[in-house]
Amino acid sequence: MTATAKTIDPIISAAWGKPQSWTLDSYKKRGGYEGLKKALEMQPAAIIDEVKKSNLRGRGGAGFPTGLKWSFVPKDSPKPKYLAVNGDESEPGTFKDRYILEDDPHMMLEGIAIASYALGVHTCYVYLRGEFKFPAERCQAAIDEAYKAGIFGKKMLGKDFELNCYLVRGAGAYICGEETALLESLEGKKGWPRLKPPFPAVVGLFGSPTVVNNVETLASVPHVFTGGSDWYAKLGTDKSGGTRLVCLSGSVNRPGVYEVSMFTTLAELIYDDKFGRGMPAGRKVKAVIPGGSSAPVLGADELDVAMEFEALKVKQTMAGSGGVIVMDDSTCMVRSLWRVARFYAEESCGQCTPCREGTPWQTRLLRKIEEGRGEPGDIEMLSNVASSIAPYPPIGLGNTICALGDAAALPTHSFLMRYKDEFEAHIREHRCPFGDKPWGSFGDWS
Amino acid sequence: MAEPLFTPEEQKKFDAGIAEIISHYPPDRKSAGMLPALRVLQEIKGWLPPEGLRLVAKSLEVTPERAYEVASFYVMYHLKKPGKYVIDVCTNLSCSLWGAEKMLAYLEEKLGLKAGEANEKFTLRETECLASCGTAPCLQINEDHHESLTRAKLDAILAKLS
Secondary structure, eight states: OOOOSOOOOOSSSTTTTSTTTTSHHHHHHTTTTHHHHHHHTSOHHHHHHHHHHTTOBOSSSSOOBHHHHHHTSOTTOSSOOEEEEEEOOOSTTOOSHHHHHHHOHHHHHHHHHHHHHHHTOOEEEEEEOTTOHHHHHHHHHHHHHHHHTTSSBSOBTTBSOOBEEEEEEOOSOGGGGSHHHHHHHHTTSOOOOOOSSSOTTTSOGGGSOEEEEEHHHHHHHHHHHHSOHHHHHHHSOSSOOSEEEEEEEESSSSOEEEEEETTOBHHHHHHOTTTTOOOSTTOOEEEEEOSSTTSOOEEGGGOOSBSSHHHHHHTTOOOTTOEEEEEETTBOHHHHHHHHHHHHHHHOOSOSHHHHHHHHHHHHHHHHHHTTOOOTTHHHHHHHHHHHHOOOSSSOOOSSSSTHHHHHHHHHHHHHHHHHHHHHHHHHHTSOTTTTOTBOTTOSOO | OOOOSSOHHHHHHHHHHHHHHHTTSOGGGGGGGHHHHHHHHHHHHSSOOHHHHHHHHHHTTSOHHHHHHHHHHSTTSOSSOOOSEEEEEEOSHHHHTTTHHHHHHHHHHHHTOOTTOBOSSEEEEEEOOOSOGGGOSOEEETTEEEOSOOHHHHHHHHHTOO
16 A cells, blocks of 8 residues: 555654653653643633644543633633543453553653643543553553652642642443443442533533543543644544544554554555555454444455544444454354344443443344354344434434444444345355354464 | 451451541532442452441442342442452453454353353453454453453463463
């Protein structure tokens, strides 16, 4: 593939893999906390305007404009305000926030300090998924350093502004990455999403105005101030500023997290020497999930698309959390979808009937088809069950309180749209055509 | 008299842990500390015994039912005493594309356990995505993460578990 991508210098991942990159000392040597210094000289409203102008959009999945989200927090509320950091990274195929937390946590902490000062927040909770033991250790060590250095605590770099920052670990529930479920979990409850509105910016943690931002989003914030919002916006497209981290996994020669420009295409990510270095010998792409396992799958002829929110929306899929999963042409699509469906059945919180009942139903039908027991009508039934959870297209028609319903139905709809013949072959032949090798080139473990 | 749940040392650790947790929340929101408090209990006892759940509930000024509700919602809390080593194997899509199903089958054979089963030494479970898809396949043993696993690497890790 030709390198048509606008080449960018990494800004979020620049220090990853370098010695001691996670320490305050290393971060400061690279100009760390200079963005905070600039922000502290500005009026809070001007900080929010700057973030708006940067076109920074949330990196957790929905891609909501960050400055706009901040501006929804009421200025005159008598209640305390909160910042909750979403580090519940659990969408299958997504593993970027782990790297920020492990290799450069201060970048996120600086974003927390800037956001808190702009929003008048004096308490921030960093919510990390429970399984992130090592990332939590690195992050806590960085928080401790920030207190010692006078960034957190009673004063912020000498300014009369108190900020306390606490790390909270979840305990194994994908649903807690949904922002209102995260707030419930932070309140010490099971993670059942709340009806919206009211939105967290108005009624969030403990009934108070709360901003929930993803780890990568906050790690992006300092760069808006060190480089300026114009510079940051110009790195990206008209509607989406900056760079983004994408996570490449599955049947590709060099999986990993790569920082790309908003113009980099899926094909470039897979084939370029800087990134995935192509497919295993003799294999071609069959399918690519572009934004975490809930994003509708794309076929091999649809990869000339930029990995950016608007461009992927045109394709009826989404940039989501940046999890790109590649399946080669020796991978069984029924088996793959079954595995994805199991995940959503396992992680459904049980609150809404369509999702609680529909997700295991999808899973049972897929298992039946994959094991060669499928009957005529099963594919139609599968499609009906998915539609009862959330019709498609477009994205966002779900019959449930939160987007987990959509997330569970979109893979089914999109796999059936593109690979229906494979499902039919399973039923016709009463077996999986891939036999005991359904997982493609790297599926044999040794 | 039944034996007390905690040794004096464990009691100290529990009390200190709860006090620290409560200090992170507004005074009228003690119950927000439920997840971290359950973690403290589990770190001390290795699981969440019923009398421990009652103590957590009492410290946070909620009913025991509330503690049980939370403890039973999240998969990382053990309501039954697990094996000494809890092995959580990711078999989600990206890991399966790098052999996770075969790795799980190997573990099942080697440990003489099916996924979901436990003996005194091991609890073997399938788990959901561990956010390590670029270094698949992966698993966690008592929350310690292991990635890019080959048979040789896994054998070496298991050999160290006494």
